[in-house]
Amino acid sequence: xxxxxxxxxxxxxxxxxxxxxxxxxxxxxxxxxxxxxxxxxxxxxxxxxxxxxxxxxxxxxxxxxxxxxxxxxxxxxxxxxxxxxxxxxxxxxxxxxxxxxxxxxxxxxxxxxxxxxxxxxxxxxxxxxxxxxxxxxxxxxxxxxxxxxxxxxxxxxxxxxxxxxxxxxxxxxxxxxxxxxxxxxxxxxxxxxxxxxxxxxxxxxxxxxxxxxxxxxxxxxxxxxxxxxxxxxxxxxxxxxxxxxxxxxxxxxxxxxxxxxxxxxxxxxxxxxxxxxxxxxxxxxxxxxxxxxxxxxxxxxxxxxxxxxxxxxxxxxxxxxxxxxxxxxxxxxxxxxxx
Numbered sequence: 001x002x003x004x005x006x007x008x009x010x011x012x013x014x015x016x017x018x019x020x021x022x023x024x025x026x027x028x029x030x031x032x033x034x035x036x037x038x039x040x041x042x043x044x045x046x047x048x049x050x051x052x053x054x055x056x057x058x059x060x061x062x063x064x065x066x067x068x069x070x071x072x073x074x075x076x077x078x079x080x081x082x083x084x085x086x087x088x089x090x091x092x093x094x095x096x097x098x099x100x101x102x103x104x105x106x107x108x109x110x111x112x113x114x115x116x117x118x119x120x121x122x123x124x125x126x127x128x129x130x131x132x133x134x135x136x137x138x139x140x141x142x143x144x145x146x147x148x149x150x151x152x153x154x155x156x157x158x159x160x161x162x163x164x165x166x167x168x169x170x171x172x173x174x175x176x177x178x179x180x181x182x183x184x185x186x187x188x189x190x191x192x193x194x195x196x197x198x199x200x201x202x203x204x205x206x207x208x209x210x211x212x213x214x215x216x217x218x219x220x221x222x223x224x225x226x227x228x229x230x231x232x233x234x235x236x237x238x239x240x241x242x243x244x245x246x247x248x249x250x251x252x253x254x255x256x257x258x259x260x261x262x263x264x265x266x267x268x269x270x271x272x273x274x275x276x277x278x279x280x281x282x283x284x285x286x287x288x289x290x291x292x293x294x295x296x297x298x299x300x301x302x303x304x305x306x307x308x309x310x311x312x313x314x315x316x317x318x319x320x321x322x323x324x325x326x327x328x329x330x331x332x333x334x335x336x337x338x339x
Contacts, residue, residue, distance in 0.1 A: 051109040052090030102275040120176035122338030132316035135269030161192035169214040171205040221305035
């Protein structure tokens with residue numbers, strides 16, 4: 001009897017151990033699936049979109065538009081807050097989001113400084129540490145001259161620069177930013193040299209131009225159009241492959257039409273914190289795609305002379321890689337790259 005009881009006890013122990021191991025394995029394997037299922041339902045609380053520019057900057061305006069339309073159209077139930085974390089040419093903002101690894105409620109607005117600041121400061125790239133969700137806004141640029149200048153075209157402007165190297169001045173925002181890259185491309189395409197004067201912000205660069213301290217300015221179309229309509233600037237060229245078809249823009253020639261091969265623009269989108277669940281990435285991607293189909297979004301895009309070609313989460317990483325490579329090459333040509 002004792003022997004029989006001993007055997008039964010061991011059998012019972014073995015059964016308990018096997019069941020326990022099975023339950024542990026089931027839990028370990030089931031956990032990721034459970035997390036993914038939860039992620040597919042979206043964020044559980046308030047969401048932050050971090051941008052590295054101050055209130056009123058283009059990325060800030062775009063992300064506030066995103067937050068408003070997502071909420072108004074009831075595409076996202078949770079409140080979305082835009083956090084302006086300025087400093088370090090966007091690196092304060094980027095490092096904040098990078099510190100929120102695996103976060104469900106931390107998104108990063110994507111703009112050119114996310115790519116260019118590490119290049120000019122010799123830092124580790126930041127854009128590829130974030131999780132790309134989508135790119136959904138593109139902005140075209142325009143070259144402008146003083147309204148009372150003798151230049152009737154971009155060709156005239158470039159010819160004058162050839163006769164007076166570094167004599168013509170451009171104002172722009174920050175060293176290595178979009179403005180300076182455009183000026184660098186114009187120098188290379190025209191075989192000329194300009195005097196580029198960087199300011200702490202685009203608004204200060206524009207103020208310097210309007211004060212007639214410089215000869216040239218680079219602006220996004222939504223910033224340029226009110227100044228053109230008020231006669232405060234003279235349009236020289238739009239930096240697109242082909243002319244824009246908007247009635248307000250169709251009469252403005254491209255740089256390429258004038259024999260100056262410069263095509264350059266901007267793009268904006270969203271990324272998540274490192275380690276964001278793929279199901280949550282897709283959830284945000286799907287909401288943003290629906291947002292771009294709304295009348296409110298389309299009206300805002302048209303009003304700001306922007307475009308909204310949607311680059312989804314399966315292609316966003318490649319799109320951003322191409323943007324980075326273009327920035328890197330231009331900044332190397334300018335002698336500003338430390339990578």
